[in-house]
Amino acid sequence: MKRKSLFALSAVVVVAAAALVPVLWSGGDNLHNGTAMAATPADQAALIKKGEYLARAGDCIACHTVRGGKQFAGGLPMATPFGTMFTPNITPDDQYGIGKWTQDDFYRAMHTGRSKDGSLLYPGFPFTSYTKVTRADSDAIYAYLRSVTPINVPSRPHELKFPFNQRNMLIGWRTLFFREGEYKPDPTKSVEWNRGAYLIEGLGHCGMCHTSINAMGGPVSSAAFAGGLIPLQNWYAPSLTSNKEAGLGDWETKDIADLLKTGVSNRGAVFGPMAEVVHNSLQYMSDEDINAMATYLKTIPQKSEAPEPLQLETSEKFGGELLKQGQKIYADNCAKCHAENGLGMPPAFPPLANNQSIQMPSAVNPIRMVLNGGYPPSTDANPHPYGMPPFAQALSNQEVAAVVTYIRMSWGNHGTAVSPQQVSDLRSAPLD
Template sequence: MKRKSLFALSAVVVVAAAALVPVLWSGGDNLHNGAAMAATPADQAALIKKGEYLARAGDCIACHTVRGGKEFAGGLPMATPFGTMFTPNITPDDEYGLGKWTSDDFYRALHTGRSKDGSLLYPGFPFTSYTKVSRADSDAMYAYLRSVPPVHVPSRPHELKFPFNNRNLLIGWRTLFFREGEYKPDPTKSVEWNRGAYLIEGLGHCGMCHTSINAMGGPVNSAAFAGGLIPLQNWYAPSLTSNKEAGLGDWDIKDISDLLKTGVSQRGAVFGPMAEVVHNSLQYMTDDDIHAMSTYLKTIPQKDEAPEHLQLETSEQFGSELLKQGQKIYADNCAKCHATNGLGMPPAFPPLANNQSIQMPSAVNPIRMVLNGGYPPSTGGNQKPYGMPPFAQALSNQEVAAVVTYIRMSWGNHGTPVSPQQVSELRSAPLD
């Protein structure tokens, strides 16, 4: 994980959920007769370059590349509540990759959630978002993936629990949660707004993290973009519909754009899964596309209240004790970077005062930052990010709870006390 100094906006838009991609892609006819072939070598080179850009926008490399492994060779394990999925090889290898897939096959997978042989893909692969991708963009991505070096490595079968290993169950899931169709521009909105909506709702698949899922693994559409705990990762994707969390209604477009493009801004920094997204994907996007995404995000309807999330509570008396203890811990360990008044020194050291991510009902992200520390992503616009040291070895569960409680309740912040029990539960949480 790439994170920065203490807290700020952890996971503000997409996560590299970009595909708990489900199925072994295989079989089919040769692409060279497919629609993705351009008329001239120059046209084909331009198509490949466009496809590379779009693959970056979709963060494909994050899920289809094992750390230290060959690009797009797959094999990355993706833990889910239903078992472990392994991402497939999407290099142009004829036996194990996309070598025999046509551009029609590739578009079908993105648009309908079906593999080359017609079998249903598991929804860990974000076809519910990718269905919005245009045919032209699909063809460009396909041309790019055909251009990367083939890797002769088989995909590992998924290890899903019964009955989730029965693919026929996906028929019911799709009926409830999947609506097929390319993005349709809103004629009442600007071209820029529609471009942002296309990227956020389609390739960016931001809703996969920022929308809660139910027991069936389906999105709670009535609470779209209202935030949720990312299953098994123990990071909280803040609500984008509430100014009490990561709602962007009162943000300047520049601050939103800076955050997406570089991982830091005057309003905060990204950590956790969102830092991966910025590092692998968003930093490579054009300023125009970042501005379009920011424009769209700023117009997401805001609600007065953030959604309620389960939070272990402490008594009023114990909360007061934690607050007093946390003040000394903060002075000894945090004030040097974040200042005694909590205003920090942005963008190097984010402000903690009046920081929505500190005050959210869920205290998961600030607890994890105190325990594990980290950095925001290293990007072209922030090549040497400042780091946040870990305090898991230096502070007890109660001391961590105390300093987080102090930060959540000081300088006008309106957070609630944190339970040492919750710190204990998160202390053993995986770092990736």
């Protein structure tokens, strides 16, 4: 699931991706493969409307708009292990934006990861996913971006460490990790399933967060959608291929759709980066597309192997002490909303019993929620979500470890004990 989402070299990919998305509309004519085709005002208005919808599906605004800033003017800093990238201005400004881009320029960026001048784009721009987008959809996004207000603001250059600031090095990276090509429908699957696959694997670029990356910043293809820690963001994107995490094989399709569309469902709620994806992107998707995505997600093959362990281990004796201590802390602080039996009061207060996100090998997300609290996204279908209060000031590292240990090991949950050291590490980590 989007990662607005916005990731290590992945972060580099997101930024580069942002740089790709911008392309300019050439006034009244539609240029396609160098051929001018007359477009009526009604045709152009429909194309722009379609492009706006697709840009929402790709969550372009999340990367290319600074909070409180001008829409699509770029400048959002994206910290990565290789330095900081800054998203580009993708408004139709002739000097600093994509005002002089053609449809072909834009499609080349989306499809091949090359800018207008032919230079290689960093994989922070998710061209590895956007390459699956059809030419028709690319042209629609281009038309929409060409219609927004031009902003005369220069794009800030990236601040990457040597040798990552050398774009020619991307040739080797692309050879290893990039396969160009539009999405090809699976003839053995339904139209709905293929639509969901197209959105998840293409514009949604869900794999950028839910697939771990290696030391070179490339996706681990053998572990696609198998989850991973989002570098420098200190959130864990759970596996979609394991029912022990966020695998959805035993979910009802409606619960998946509700979670994507509103951020809450009878099975749980989204927080952190995924909440931003729902807020900026998924809540605006049609019910048909949301159901298509849910249909596809439900069929992702489930694997028995566990993901790479990310948990600091405690001794069995100390884990037992934490469990006992955590029971009292839970009763005093958590049971009012989540109930003594952990079943909660969904969708307002999600269940903790039989909740995969609570008992995953990585306890990063529940620790962060206890420390920092948070809210599911505010959406049209759920405009006033109930939130989780922060306990960082009220509970010590050991007390947080104790209550997280308790919820991970109670009511039939099969999680493991949490180390106070891991709580300490996350307490001092940045919130974003």
